[in-house]
Every structure is written in structure tokens, then in C-alpha cells.
Amino acid sequence: xKNSNVRKLLMDRSIEGxxxxxxxxxxxxxxxxxNKKFLRENLAMPEVSENEIVRYFSSISQMNFSIDHNFxxxxxxxxxxxxxxxxxxxxxxxxxxxxxxxxxxxxQGALEIMFDLQNILAEITGMSGTSLAPMAGAxxxxxxxxxxxxxxxxxxxxxxxxxIIPDSAHGTNPASAVMAGFExxxxxxxxNGNTDLEALKNVVDASTAGLMLTQPSTLGLFDTNILEVxxxxxxxxxxxxxxxxxxxxxxxxxxxxxxxxxVVHSNLHKTFTQPHGGGGPGAGAIMVSDxxxxxxxxxxxxxxxxxxxxxxKPQKSIGKMGAFHGNFGALVRAxxxxxxxxxxxxxxISEDAVINANYLRIKLKxxxxxxxxxxxxxxxxxxxxxxxxxxxxxxxxxxxRLIDYDIHPPTxxxxxxxxxxxxxxxxxxxxxxxxxxxxxxxxxxxxxxxTNPNLLHNAPHNTPNTRLNEALAARNPKLNWRNTIEEAx
Amino acid sequence: MPGAKKIMVxxxxxxxxxxxxxxxxxxxxxxxxxxxxxxxxxxxEKYRFPELNLPAPTSELDLKNELxxxxxxxxxxxxxxxxxxxxxxxxxxxxxxxxxxSRSEFMTSYTPYQPEVSQGTLQAHFEFQSMVCELTDMEVAxxxxxxxxxxxxxxxxxxxxxxxxLKVEIVGTVSPLYTDVITTLTQATGIEISYNxxxxxxxNNNDEAPACYVIQQPNFLGExxxxxxxxxxxxxNNALLIVISEPMxxxxxxxxxxxxxxxxxxxxxxxxxxxxxGGPYAGLFACKKDYIRQLPGRIVGETIDSKNKKGYVLTLxxxxxxxxxxxxxSNICTSVGLIALMSTVYMALQGKKGLKYLSxxxxxxxxxxxxxxxxxxxxxxxxxxxxxxxxxxxxIPVKEVNEYLHENKIIGGYDVSDFIKNGMLLAITExxxxxEIDNLxxxxxxxxxx
Numbered sequence: 001x002k003n004s005n006v007r008k009l010l011m012d013r014s015i016e017g018x019x020x021x022x023x024x025x026x027x028x029x030x031x032x033x034x035n036k037k038f039l040r041e042n043l044a045m046p047e048v049s050e051n052e053i054v055r056y057f058s059s060i061s062q063m064n065f066s067i068d069h070n071f072x073x074x075x076x077x078x079x080x081x082x083x084x085x086x087x088x089x090x091x092x093x094x095x096x097x098x099x100x101x102x103x104x105x106x107x108q109g110a111l112e113i114m115f116d117l118q119n120i121l122a123e124i125t126g127m128s129g130t131s132l133a134p135m136a137g138a139x140x141x142x143x144x145x146x147x148x149x150x151x152x153x154x155x156x157x158x159x160x161x162x163x164i165i166p167d168s169a170h171g172t173n174p175a176s177a178v179m180a181g182f183e184x185x186x187x188x189x190x191x192n193g194n195t196d197l198e199a200l201k202n203v204v205d206a207s208t209a210g211l212m213l214t215q216p217s218t219l220g221l222f223d224t225n226i227l228e229v230x231x232x233x234x235x236x237x238x239x240x241x242x243x244x245x246x247x248x249x250x251x252x253x254x255x256x257x258x259x260x261x262x263v264v265h266s267n268l269h270k271t272f273t274q275p276h277g278g279g280g281p282g283a284g285a286i287m288v289s290d291x292x293x294x295x296x297x298x299x300x301x302x303x304x305x306x307x308x309x310x311x312x313k314p315q316k317s318i319g320k321m322g323a324f325h326g327n328f329g330a331l332v333r334a335x336x337x338x339x340x341x342x343x344x345x346x347x348x349i350s351e352d353a354v355i356n357a358n359y360l361r362i363k364l365k366x367x368x369x370x371x372x373x374x375x376x377x378x379x380x381x382x383x384x385x386x387x388x389x390x391x392x393x394x395x396x397x398x399x400x401r402l403i404d405y406d407i408h409p410p411t412x413x414x415x416x417x418x419x420x421x422x423x424x425x426x427x428x429x430x431x432x433x434x435x436x437x438x439x440x441x442x443x444x445x446x447x448x449x450x451t452n453p454n455l456l457h458n459a460p461h462n463t464p465n466t467r468l469n470e471a472l473a474a475r476n477p478k479l480n481w482r483n484t485i486e487e488a489x
Numbered sequence: 490m491p492g493a494k495k496i497m498v499x500x501x502x503x504x505x506x507x508x509x510x511x512x513x514x515x516x517x518x519x520x521x522x523x524x525x526x527x528x529x530x531x532x533x534e535k536y537r538f539p540e541l542n543l544p545a546p547t548s549e550l551d552l553k554n555e556l557x558x559x560x561x562x563x564x565x566x567x568x569x570x571x572x573x574x575x576x577x578x579x580x581x582x583x584x585x586x587x588x589x590x591s592r593s594e595f596m597t598s599y600t601p602y603q604p605e606v607s608q609g610t611l612q613a614h615f616e617f618q619s620m621v622c623e624l625t626d627m628e629v630a631x632x633x634x635x636x637x638x639x640x641x642x643x644x645x646x647x648x649x650x651x652x653x654x655l656k657v658e659i660v661g662t663v664s665p666l667y668t669d670v671i672t673t674l675t676q677a678t679g680i681e682i683s684y685n686x687x688x689x690x691x692x693n694n695n696d697e698a699p700a701c702y703v704i705q706q707p708n709f710l711g712e713x714x715x716x717x718x719x720x721x722x723x724x725x726n727n728a729l730l731i732v733i734s735e736p737m738x739x740x741x742x743x744x745x746x747x748x749x750x751x752x753x754x755x756x757x758x759x760x761x762x763x764x765x766x767g768g769p770y771a772g773l774f775a776c777k778k779d780y781i782r783q784l785p786g787r788i789v790g791e792t793i794d795s796k797n798k799k800g801y802v803l804t805l806x807x808x809x810x811x812x813x814x815x816x817x818x819s820n821i822c823t824s825v826g827l828i829a830l831m832s833t834v835y836m837a838l839q840g841k842k843g844l845k846y847l848s849x850x851x852x853x854x855x856x857x858x859x860x861x862x863x864x865x866x867x868x869x870x871x872x873x874x875x876x877x878x879x880x881x882x883x884x885i886p887v888k889e890v891n892e893y894l895h896e897n898k899i900i901g902g903y904d905v906s907d908f909i910k911n912g913m914l915l916a917i918t919e920x921x922x923x924x925e926i927d928n929l930x931x932x933x934x935x936x937x938x939x
Binding site: 011018019020023024026033034037039043045046053057058070072079080081088090094096107108109175177178222226227255275341346348352358361363468469473474478482483485 | 498501503505508520525536537539542545546547549553557560567568575588593594595599601605609613616618619624630636637638664673674676679716739740741763766767771781789790791795796798801802806807809816819820824828830834836837838843845849850852854856874903922923926
């Protein structure tokens with residue numbers, strides 16, 4: 001009864017005449033409205049009362065897993081605890097109510113926070129300059145690649161059309177490189193999980209604009225060939241883009257700028273705890289070396305001799321990434337987080353995250369396959385290959401069965417280079433007790449794979465929906481109340 | 490104890506890491522290393538453990554006090570009456586919006602790639618897509634883009650894919666904040682952008698057809714274009730018509746489908762989202778169903794589960810970067826889930842009647858103000874046919890007018906002197922009381938004598 005009611009959409013709850021909000025009074029004389037032919041006749045929005053709306057959204061929210069309720073060992077996503085004070089601070093009226101186009105003199109406080117955050121992120125990554133303009137990691141990648149393009153063009157080197165990307169990279173890397181006008185050259189990973197140096201040497205030439213590299217990689221491994229990789233690219237005139245998706249693993253342990261990266265971004269919704277919000281908003285700060293500082297996205301915050309802050313457009317800027325100045329609300333949260341932890345706390349993040357991941361690696365290496373048996377970084381990639389061969393249960397089945405134990409599935413089938421991959425990232429905010437429960441749960445599930453594989457094939461069992469038919473959804477898309485699109489192609 | 494190794498960890502106990510130094514030592518012992526430093530030995534030694542020059546940790550109390558002082562350095566609408574718009578608008582946000590979107594089930598959940606544990610987010614996104622379709626009167630909508638400007642840029646990229654052409658015409662006065670972003674995001678694609686007014690385009694029959702025409706309705710200066718003329722534009726050759734609009738306007742006026750728009754984008758912020766110095770916001774993106782395979786961003790679709798129960802999933806994912814990589818329709822990944830939810834709850838609360846009422850209220854207030862300002866000596870209304878935002882010309886530079894207003898606790902309009910001599914763009918919403926408007930007019934009447 002309850003469950004079927006919760007699935008009833010707002011439009012099906014609508015009854016003519018119900019209202020969900022009170023209306024402010026009209027305190028000016030009524031003006032002549034435009035001719036009716038310019039106005040819309042019907043606005044088919046639902047009519048539902050306030051209490052019903054609150055109950056509806058509260059009820060559907062309970063069909064979600066969330067960090068405040070569940071463990072999310074979701075590789076490369078850094079689903080860590082989101083401190084509550086950050087939300088309160090971002091909600092201060094002086095931050096939350098100000099208009100993006102207010103005169104500079106009236107928003108000095110906002111610019112002060114941004115200026116400080118720019119410097120902190122440059123310090124953490126060992127870079128010379130920061131722009132906070134990109135609104136997510138992928139937008140920062142695009143900004144970074146546009147900067148690399150602009151850098152080469154500014155030197156009147158128009159041949160550099162290719163960007164090298166390891167096959168373990170996030171999908172956003174090749175997609176962003178293409179949006180920045182580059183051709184993507186994919187290179188393999190060697191048997192140790194490092195960049196394959198021979199493959200790299202074979203593809204680098206005068207047409208190489210740069211390399212996009214995630215460090216540590218999405219295999220949860222820090223590339224022991226890193227200095228060699230940097231040398232190969234630099235000696236050919238290319239630049240190095242660092243995808244900071246996994247920055248959590250190296251905070252205070254190494255600064256990408258010092259080992260030769262020219263640009264690196266940070267997903268503030270991963271490393272710096274902007275809540276993930278069911279898929280955003282995020283923020284993608286971008287940090288660069290001296291070479292690229294003039295090309296940063298517009299705006300950056302600058303400070304003059306009398307300590308007045310201003311928004312500035314860098315000399316050869318690639319331009320604006322959004323209508324305004326980036327996702328300020330996310331920037332305030334990141335700033336609040338960094339200031340709370342301070343130097344000592346930031347240093348501890350990577351240490352604790354890496355200890356947690358290695359603890360899982362050691363405790364589960366006899367239960368699942370471990371394709372790269374070496375010390376890992378903040379995440380560890382397992383494989384369900386053997387279990388699949390023996391019992392016909394795959395990574396998806398194991399991941400879905402975890403849901404029955406109130407644990408969010410790890411990242412599955414990624415990186416694409418590992419068969420039956422289960423990429424596990426515990427983050428530093430999980431206790432040993434939680435990890436021990438996870439370990440026991442995985443062991444139990446792998447035991448179930450032997451004794452009762454159907455339990456896994458049909459998992460999850462206790463969720464509002466069992467496994468959903470994705471093929472049907474794509475074949476006849478029903479994307480709103482109004483219509484189903486028959487046989488879209 | 491003889492033989493016991495001394496295990497080394499960092500002794501600092503930080504706020505958000507639950508494992509104490511003692512527990513960490515035990516874990517390191519299980520891992521089989523005797524120092525946390527061994528876990529970082531893959532990093533080249535020379536660059537390992539750099540000095541991190543950051544401030545010391547701060548307590549919650551101290552930090553709130555410090556940042557509250559910094560926040561108070563800003564002039565905050567609410568303390569000031571504000572007439573600033575130009576793409577971000579101050580509208581009232583009912584308490585329910587914040588209460589619902591602060592629920593940790595929504596706020597701290599991940600992107601709904603695992604549908605069995607994300608039906609709340611997915612169902613809410615489906616409601617959002619449905620309401621955006623109603624608002625724009627389009628057949629399909631995605632689950633949101635970063636903001637209105639990036640929606641516009643993605644619409645341009647999509648139109649170029651659909652028509653396999655690289656020419657784009659921006660028609661009339663489109664916000665420079667938007668055209669800047671379109672320029673940035675298309676700079677490496679070979680797309681050529683030209684700017685024209687509608688009359689020129691309609692008269693000229695010789696030019697090669699572009700992939701799309703991009704218009705803003707109402708335009709940057711608040712002017713509402715003649716729908717009949719826009720219909721002619723949409724019928725001109727095979728170019729797609731992209732309309733940049735505004736949700737409160739769409740609640741009251743003829744929808745872009747009336748003049749056969751192909752893609753409608755808008756900044757969703759006016760619907761339930763705080764100004765927050767420019768973000769995070771949510772871009773609305775809707776189009777005709779013919780272009781569904783070329784849509785950027787996430788889309789939620791209805792389906793059934795293995796027990797034939799209705800449910801929702803992210804669908805048409807073969808367009809997206811995590812599947813298609815370099816052949817994806819867009820690189821977008823993390824987008825604006827929670828912000829789209831704010832607009833969803835907002836639209837649900839206001840409903841059919843509320844949106845109509847509020848949009849008409851904005852209309853009455855802005856027209857009341859505009860007529861009064863137009864009667865002031867030295868001021869002239871520069872927008873003929875408008876909704877809630879209009880341009881005026883001032884007798885002295887806008888900067889000076891705004892300084893005077895600010896001294897009197899008013900945040901004035903946006904300086905559009907690039908378009909109109911001493912031009913100011915004023916937005917008036919339900920947040921501006923008659924008293925505030927009358928006060929603005931009184932102060933403006935004093936400006937000439939400054």
C-alpha cells in the first residue's frame with residue numbers, strides 16, 4: 001500500500017483548486033496586461049497542497065542511499081562525510097543572498113574567501129595560479145585542455161593536435177579533450193599498473209599537445225614511472241594535465257606542480273566535501289604552472305596594494321566557463337572544510353584514506369582477485385574473475401548483493417582495463433569498525449556465491465525496485481508525464 | 490615487549506577521521522608495514538612529504554565567528570533593497586524548498602547510477618523533466634546543465650551535430666554573459682559565430698543556412714520579440730531555432746513552441762534557488778523529441794523492474810562520456826542534481842495557479858515602476874514591450890546613480906552603458922514592495938541634481 005502510493009507522481013496527485021504556497025499581496029495598482037494572444041493559455045502544473053508535497057518528497061527521499069545513512073566504497077568518487085557546518089556557513093545571508101553582478105565594493109567578503117581559496121589550492125597542488133570558475137570536474141578538464149591549446153597556439157605552434165590518454169582514464173578525459181579540439185590517442189597500462197613507457201614513446205611526437213594523467217590512477221596506483229613520463233612529454237614540447245579526481249590520496253604527500261604537472265584540477269565535491277547532491281552541484285577548481293597562468297579562465301580574484309579585491313580576466317584567458325564566477329556555494333563549503341582541518345588535518349586525510357584502502361586490500365586479497373598486488377593508494381581494484389569462472393556470479397551480482405547489506409556498490413567494470421572490476425574507495429572518514437563489517441559482508445557474499453548463486457543473481461531483494469530494465473527504458477523512452485517516444489533510434 | 494616493532498603514524502587526531510593513532514597502528518601492522526610513510530613509497534623520494542603551508546586547524550565556533558564577519562562585509566539583498574537582475578533574479582523561496590533539499594537522503598547521495606538505491610533522486614528528476622517540459626512546452630528535457638549559459642552553449646553544439654554544420658547566428662540582443670560562454674565552449678570546434686538582427690536575416694535570402702539561430706526571449710534588455718517574426722525565423726531554411734528564455738516569463742507568456750522553437754534553454758535559478766553570488770544554479774534544457782539522441786547531459790526514463798514494478802533509471806546513456814568517451818555528446822558528468830530538485834519542489838509548491846499569479850505580480854510591479862521612472866525628468870524607458878525587467882537611460886552615468894542608491898541602502902540596476910548611453914537594466918520581482926519601488930523613484934528623482 002505505502003510503496004505503491006509513494007510511486008504516484010505529482011501530476012497524478014493533482015486536484016484542481018489545491019494550493020501549495022501562499023501568495024504575496026498585490027500592493028501596486030493593477031497594470032494593463034498584454035493582449036491575450038501573447039499569453040499562454042494553459043500551464044499544466046500539478047495542484048497539490050503543501051503538506052502533501054512535503055510528505056511526497058520526504059517519502060521518495062527514503063528510497064535513496066546516502067552518505068549520512070550508508071557506507072559508499074565507490075572507487076574514484078571519494079564519497080566521504082560532508083561536514084554540516086559547511087552548509088551552515090554557505091547559508092550565511094552574506095554569502096547565500098548576494099547577487100553575482102553586485103558592484104565589487106559591495107562583495108569584498110565573497111572575494112576574500114575566493115582569493116584565499118585560490119591560494120590554498122595552489123599551495124596544496126604546488127601550482128602558481130588558480131581559477132575557481134569551472135562548475136564541475138569535467139568543465140575544469142575542458143578549461144585545462146583549452147588552456148593547453150591556447151598555449152601552443154600562442155607560440156604559433158599549430159601542429160599539436162593530439163592528446164595522449166591512458167586507457168584507465170575517466171570517460172570525461174577523452175570527451176573533454178575532443179571538446180577542446182584534440183584527437184585522442186589512447187595508450188595502455190603496463191602489467192604493474194603504470195603508464196606503459198614504450199607505448200608512450202611510440203606515440204609522442206611533434207604533434208603531441210600533451211598528456212592527461214590521473215595520479216594516483218583509477219587503478220588506485222601511484223605511477224612509479226611518473227618522472228620518466230613527465231620527461232618524455234616535456235622533452236617533446238607537450239604539457240601535462242593532471243586529473244585531480246584522486247587528489248584525496250596525495251594531499252600533503254606530493255604536490256603535482258613540483259613533479260612537473262602544468263595544470264591540475266580538483267573536484268571540490270570529492271576531495272573538499274561539497275555534498276554530492278544526487279549528482280551535483282560540484283565545482284572544479286583549476287590550478288596551473290607559470291606557463292599557463294595568463295590563459296586561466298575568466299575570472300580570477302586579485303588583490304591590490306590597499307587590500308582591495310577585484311575580479312580580473314587573465315591576459316590571454318580562454319574565456320568564461322559560466323555566466324558568473326563559478327559555483328560560489330561549493331567554494332565556501334570547500335573553504336570552510338579546509339580551514340576546519342588546517343594543515344595537520346589536511347595532511348591526515350591522505351594518510352588515513354590510504355591506510356583504509358590498504359587495510360581492505362590485505363583483508364580481502366584472498367577473497368577476491370587482486371590484479372595489482374602492490375601497495376595501493378586511496379582505492380584498490382579487485383576483480384571477480386575467479387568467482388565468475390567458478391560460480392557464474394559476476395561483479396555486478398556481488399555489487400548488487402551488497403545493497404541488501406545496506407552498503408552502496410563499489411564502482412563496477414571500471415577501469416575498463418580490468419575484467420570484472422570492483423573498484424573500492426573507503427575514504428578516510430570511515431572507521432575500522434565499518435571496514436571490518438564490510439570485509440565480513442564481502443566474505444559472506446562470496447560464500448553465498450558458492451552456496452546460493454541465485455541469491456546474488458536476483459539481488460537486491462529489499463529495495464523499492466529490483467533490477468530495472470534499462471534496455472526497455474532506452475528503446476521506448478518515457479522521459480516525462482506527457483509521452484512515450486516509440487522506438488526511438 | 491621483545492620483538493615488537495614500533496609502528497609510526499601521524500599522532501594528530503583530526504576531526505573527520507575516526508581512526509585514532511592507536512587503531513591506525515594496528516591497521517598498519519595488519520597491512521605489514523611499520524610506518525604510514527611506507528604506503529607512499531611509490532612517490533619519487535625527492536618530492537615526497539613536501540611542506541604544506543596552510544593555517545592551523547580551526548574550531549567550529551571560531552570559524553563561524555570569523556566567516557560570519559567576512560560575510561557581513563558584503564552588502565546583502567534583504568538588508569538592501571535590490572533591483573539587480575540581468576540573468577539572476579531574486580524571487581521568494583518558500584521554506585519547504587530548503588527543508589526538503591536539506592534532507593541528507595537527497596543532499597548526500599551519489600549520482601543515481603545504481604537505480605535500486607536511488608529511486609528518490611530518479612523519481613524527483615523525472616518530475617523535474619516533466620515540469621520543464623510543461624514550462625517550455627517541449628517534448629523532452631534533460632535533468633539539468635550547470636547553468637543557463639552552459640545550457641545555451643550545449644544547445645549550440647547540439648544544433649551543429651544535428652545539422653552537421655559549423656555556422657551559428659546569434660540574433661538580436663543576447664546577453665553578453667551567455668555569448669561569452671558560447672564563445673568559450675565552442676572555440677576549439679571550428680564553429681563560426683556571427684551576430685545579426687532579425688530584420689537583416691529575414692530580408693537576406695542568399696546566405697548559406699547556419700546550423701542554428703540563437704535568440705533570447707525576452708532579450709538581454711528585457712524586450713519581448715514579436716512571436717510572428719520569430720515564427721518567420723524558425724521557418725527560414727533548415728536551421729534550428731534555439732531560444733534562451735526565463736522560467737517566470739515562460740509561466741505567463743506564449744511558449745517558444747508557438748513559434749516553433751527546436752531547443753529551449755533557460756537559467757533555472759529564479760525557481761527556488763538562492764542567488765549565492767552566481768552559483769550553483771541549474772540550466773534548463775528542453776527540445777523536440779527528434780533530437781533525443783543528440784541531447785547532452787543526464788536523462789531519467791521510466792521503466793519496469795524484474796518484478797514488473799514501475800521504476801526509473803538513467804537512460805540513453807550511450808550518449809554519455811562514461812560509455813562513449815571521445816564520442817560522447819558532451820563531457821558533462823557531475824551536474825546539478827540538488828539544484829534541479831530545488832526547482833522541482835518550487836514548481837510543485839507554486840503549482841499551476843501560483844506560477845501564473847507570481848509572474849503577473851512581477852508584471853504589475855515592474856510596469857508600475859517603469860511608468861513612474863519614465864515620468865522622471867532626465868530618465869527614459871528604453872524597453873517597449875517587457876515582462877519583469879526593463880532598461881532605462883539615466884541623466885548621469887549609471888555608476889554614479891548606483892553609488893547614490895547604495896548610500897541609501899539600495900542595490901541599483903545593472904550597467905548596460907555598452908548598449909544604451911547611461912543605460913541601466915532594472916529587474917523587479919515580488920520581492921520589491923511598493924514602498925521599496927517608491928523609494929527608488931524618489932531617490933532617482935534626486936539624481937539629476939547630484
